[in-house]
Amino acid sequence: MIRTAALLAVLALPAPALAQAYQCRAPQSVEEPRPVQPDGPRSVMPITGYTLAVSWSPEFCRGGKAAKDPGNYQCNGQIGRFGFVLHGLWPEGANGRYPQWCAVTPRPTQQDYRANMCMTPVPWLIEHEWAKHGSCMAKTPEGYFKVSRILWNSLKLPDADQLSRQDYLTAGDLRRAFMARNPGWPQSAVGLVLSNGGWLRELRLCYGRNFKPRACSKRAFGPKNDVPLKIWRGL
Template identity: 65%
Template sequence: MTWRGAALLALAIPAPALAQAYQCTPPQRFDPVRPIQPDGPPRRVPIAGYTLAASWSPEYCRRPQDKASMQCSGANGRFGFVLHGLWPEAGSGPPPQWCSLTPRPSAQVIRRNLCMTPVPWLLEHEWAKHGSCMAKTPETYYRAAGALWRSLRWPDADRLSRQDGLTAGDLRRAFVERNPDWKLEQIGVLASDTGWLREVHLCYGRDFMPAACDRQSFGPPDSATLKIWRGL
């Protein structure tokens, strides 16, 4: 099945979108999300493409202050790659942002997407900062993000982490092996200053088809050394 066919199928099926989870059970209740406060001015500019940002959860969970969260505690699941967000991009200059803070996503909508993005406040933040510039409602935004997410097959990062001499290119090639419609230049890698994997950024054109990343989104070259924290 092609990428486009997989995405259309995912749009047609009202299934929950899951992270790369070993298991996940969304909580019946969670603390109410406080209204999001913008960290910058509204910016309404034409959309030229999109970035789907996937965080490597074990790296995030290394921080002691996050150990009790749903994403890190293990009480609701153990996660690999999780969706950070779907971001509209501008052709040049800063991307669109903070187009609207309303309508706010309901608790039911947030819970439905917690196995894809296991951080309640982040789901609302991503809608308000990014999604409101590309969709009229949170439901539509999460449906689009979920369709793209379900169309992807993630490489086994645990196995890659044990590979001697691992590079950013090895991760990109492992992703292409699982997703043959993609090319190396369409896969961005975000690493810490010390070379630990933080995120994978997948670049799309305005038509939601894979597209070459710009230099900033692409990140380190294929030859750059990469480390992946397994969370052990």
């Protein structure tokens, strides 16, 4: 289901190992989460593009509840400290629709969990992203996460901690910082998700079927460049 030529092109991009984690050491073993339960109908359709959803961990973890969850390595500090992490790689369909829940098996293996814990440090989320999104673009969890890692490791994400100290920070400042670290990336392909209070929650990076950046939809693009932005450091 995944186009080999497009992936080979992405493979040629630089790949900084563990570039987004402040520090991380994958656990020797991971407790297998309960089998995932679909939260919507099965929907199979042609893929027209992709979204790479990149979460800002300090904002996600600031509520405190997630930090106490023993299965949530993203927040509890057991394997390291995180800045940006990968929420998921989502295939898209036409007219704002999304393929989803194409299969819930095979389930991820211990090797799958360990190979991706420094990218997506939440075991149940790893399984959820594979079943809901990945099963519609790959035959196995290993195949899906391989593509996710290629895209993830091709990126150089901005120093959000440093940006958070900038006076009068805007959404456009973050987009420009991302573009400065990823030359040639169009600003129109950098979407943002903010909380109701204007705090950074996620980047939504938009790709075409060929895995090259393309303009986000209006919804995925999110706030305009002049919208004030706050970034919670929490570290």
